[in-house]
Amino acid sequence: MPNGQITKSLAELGLHGATGARGSARRVSGIAIDSRDLRPGMLFAALPGTQVHGASFVERALKAGATAIVTDPAGAAIIGDTLIGQEVGLVVMRDVRAAVAGAAALWFGVQPAMMVAVTGTNGKTSVTSFLRQIWQYAGHKAINIGTTGVDGDWHFPLKHTTPDALTLQRILSEAAEAGVTHAAMEASSHGIEQRRLEGVMLSVAGFTNFSQDHLDYHKTFDAYFNAKAGLFSRLLPEDGIAVINIDDPKGADIARVAEDRGQEILGVGKNPGARLRLVAQRFDATGQDLRFEWRGQAYQQRLDLIGGFQAENVLLAAGLAIASGDDPAHVFAAFPHLTTVRGRMQLAARRGNGASVFVDFAHTPDAIETVLQAIRPHVMGRVVAIVGAGGDRDRTKRPLMGAAAARFADMVIVTDDNPRTEDAATIRDAVMAGAVAEGGCDVREVGDRAEAILRGVDMLEAGDALIICGKGHESGQIVGHDVLPFDDVEQASIAVAALEGLI
Numbered sequence: 001m002p003n004g005q006i007t008k009s010l011a012e013l014g015l016h017g018a019t020g021a022r023g024s025a026r027r028v029s030g031i032a033i034d035s036r037d038l039r040p041g042m043l044f045a046a047l048p049g050t051q052v053h054g055a056s057f058v059e060r061a062l063k064a065g066a067t068a069i070v071t072d073p074a075g076a077a078i079i080g081d082t083l084i085g086q087e088v089g090l091v092v093m094r095d096v097r098a099a100v101a102g103a104a105a106l107w108f109g110v111q112p113a114m115m116v117a118v119t120g121t122n123g124k125t126s127v128t129s130f131l132r133q134i135w136q137y138a139g140h141k142a143i144n145i146g147t148t149g150v151d152g153d154w155h156f157p158l159k160h161t162t163p164d165a166l167t168l169q170r171i172l173s174e175a176a177e178a179g180v181t182h183a184a185m186e187a188s189s190h191g192i193e194q195r196r197l198e199g200v201m202l203s204v205a206g207f208t209n210f211s212q213d214h215l216d217y218h219k220t221f222d223a224y225f226n227a228k229a230g231l232f233s234r235l236l237p238e239d240g241i242a243v244i245n246i247d248d249p250k251g252a253d254i255a256r257v258a259e260d261r262g263q264e265i266l267g268v269g270k271n272p273g274a275r276l277r278l279v280a281q282r283f284d285a286t287g288q289d290l291r292f293e294w295r296g297q298a299y300q301q302r303l304d305l306i307g308g309f310q311a312e313n314v315l316l317a318a319g320l321a322i323a324s325g326d327d328p329a330h331v332f333a334a335f336p337h338l339t340t341v342r343g344r345m346q347l348a349a350r351r352g353n354g355a356s357v358f359v360d361f362a363h364t365p366d367a368i369e370t371v372l373q374a375i376r377p378h379v380m381g382r383v384v385a386i387v388g389a390g391g392d393r394d395r396t397k398r399p400l401m402g403a404a405a406a407r408f409a410d411m412v413i414v415t416d417d418n419p420r421t422e423d424a425a426t427i428r429d430a431v432m433a434g435a436v437a438e439g440g441c442d443v444r445e446v447g448d449r450a451e452a453i454l455r456g457v458d459m460l461e462a463g464d465a466l467i468i469c470g471k472g473h474e475s476g477q478i479v480g481h482d483v484l485p486f487d488d489v490e491q492a493s494i495a496v497a498a499l500e501g502l503i
Contacts (some may be wrong), residue, residue: 005029007041010091013103013228015043015070018089026068026089031107033100033166040065043101046075055079062086072096084488097195101165102458108173112183114324115172115201119187119231120245121210122367123313124161124297127208127380129341130317135182137334138326143175146186148342148473154178162191169199182324187235189227197235203224204251205236206243206316209294210250210368225250229257238262241323243367245316246271268319269312276319281311283377288337292316294328301335306358307345307374341471345371348492352500355381355460357492361472363390363417365400368469372408381463385409386456388470389431390450391478398427399434405469406438411459414445415452417470418478449477450491457495468492 010016011024013031018024029041035057038044044061046054046069055075059082068089071079075125076092083090093099118127128144132152135142143152145163150156150286154175161170162185175183180449187205210225232242232254242258243249247269258265279298280291287304290311303311314335321331340346349357356379362371372385387405389398405412414431416424428445435443446452456466468488471477477486497503 005041008107010068010070011493013043013106014090015093015099015103016070019486020083020086020089023089024091028068031100031104031166031323032066033164035060035064038064040067041067043068043070043103045069045096045103046071046079047097047100048072048074053078056333058082062088070096079113080093095195097165098198101195101198101208103199104166104169105201110176111169111172111201112176112180114140114182114203116182116184116206116234116320116324117187117197117200117202117231118184118206118208118316118320119189119192119228120206120248121228121364122362123208123309123316124186124188125361126310126313126344127206127317127342128186130314130338131184131320132182132336133338134317134321134326135184135324135354137337138321138330140182141180142182144182144184144186145178150175152180153165154180160191161186161188162196165196165198168196172200178342184320187231189224190357192235193227193231197231200235202236204241204243204320205231206320207232207251207254208245208249208313208316209248209366211364219441223275225253229254232257232263236261236263240264241266243268243316243319243323244268245312246248246274247312256494258304264323266319266323268316276315278311281308283308285378287301294322295334299332299426301332303335303338305338305340305345306347306378307326307371308377309370309374310340310345339367341473343474343489345374346472346489348468348489349457349458349496351457351496353460353462355462355464355466356464357457357460357496358467359472359488359492360467360469362469363401363471365397365404368401369406371407371467371469372405375465375467376408379463379465381412381461381465383408384411384413384456384459384466385465386413386415386452386468386470387431387435388415388417390418390470391424391427395430399437400429402434402436402443404432404434404437406435406441406443409441409467411442413442413452413456414443415449416477417449418474420478421480424479427433449486449488453488453491454495454498457492458499466492 007027055078132144246267476483
């Protein structure tokens with residue numbers, strides 16, 4: 001290893017019981033999960049994958065100069081006698097993902113002092129963004145980590161809602177070194193189950209809601225819920241605070257998990273038992289006024305946000321801020337200054353007749369129902385919804401998405417989302433079937449998403465609203481294995497400009 005290069009022993013990384021090449025005393029100069037990222041002297045984490053086991057790349061790792069390998073028993077079987085005669089240490093761990101996450105935390109060594117994680121099917125991005133904004137209003141240097149990347153006082157692009165453990169720990173370390181003291185992160189079910197958050201020093205955790213999604217991966221509702229619950233049953237320490245939306249049917253189950261661990265519970269919602277309780281909402285064309293209670297005292301604040309569910313997201317974020325130590329009065333004072341998350345009930349354009357076009361990430365039956373119900377009080381005319389479903393994902397939710405749209409919109413346009421490697425028409429057929437079976441509104445099929453948006457905008461009359469569901473902040477459309485440039489907000493703006501004769 002080059003002189004002066006930082007190294008740590010396998011034992012210092014929590015990887016005990018290594019065989020070969022000085023065992024656990026073996027020193028490494030870094031950690032890599034992808035064999036292509038390896039440099040001489042590094043530890044290769046050969047993890048099980050959905051397609052292939054990382055141990056299949058051990059020979060490539062050796063050629064790249066890896067001096068130690070950590071894997072699970074299945075990986076050790078694949079490696080076999082490949083390491084005989086090699087100056088390479090081998091660590092076999094039953095829960096290798098957790099071991100690597102812990103090793104990554106020990107390697108990077110520093111995180112923001114206040115770490116908060118939020119799980120749930122919908123609302124994670126909004127809640128973590130609102131929490132970050134509340135923290136910033138209070139004077140903290142803060143970030144939120146998730147679907148839209150790393151936003152706030154420090155920025156970093158991401159490929160996954162919950163990045164792999166190595167990337168996550170690097171982000172936390174670099175953010176802390178840049179002066180960030182508060183970080184809120186989305187905890188996806190995949191990220192929790194795949195042990196990506198092990199080693200994150202959480203003080204507070206939040207739960208938004210639970211509905212159908214990701215059954216292509218988790219297979220059953222119980223498995224999906226148990227993955228979410230892992231944030232409280234395994235990752236949040238016993239002295240942590242659980243902030244829970246107790247209005248959700250699964251909120252009570254999450255509360256029981258937290259109680260079993262001895263965690264303090266801060267319930268949020270309209271339920272009389274909520275410690276932070278939403279009492280009333282008044283809607284208008286540009287936002288809403290909230291009346292809520294905290295410890296018996298009533299408060300009223302303005303939110304310049306569209307959608308009743310946004311109030312629930314904001315109050316959950318407020319509960320998380322209070323749990324993280326901020327003064328409640330200062331937390332509530334931040335409400336009028338909060339801005340929506342990109343692609344979440346975002347006002348994309350407005351027609352000359354006053355009709356509005358919104359973009360939202362809603363891509364589950366529950367989320368579509370929520371956004372359509374939420375926008376209704378703000379709209380005097382019709383609500384038009386554009387919906388589609390992603391390919392290579394949970395197929396059972398497609399007709400349910402169509403049905404939800406037909407149930408709560410006055411008109412539905414079914415179009416392509418991210419078809420990926422599936423036949424786009426087949427996906428649309430499933431969404432259409434659900435919408436048509438539900439009945440009650442006009443349902444049309446327009447495969448090309450740009451054309452669907454143009455048609456939706458064209459049919460808007462004074463007082464109407466169009467909501468484009470599914471892709472939210474995404475700037476590309478996945479067709480086959482290609483990512484084609486496509487932004488719903490941009491397309492909506494172009495459609496309005498074209499129809500108003502501005503281009």
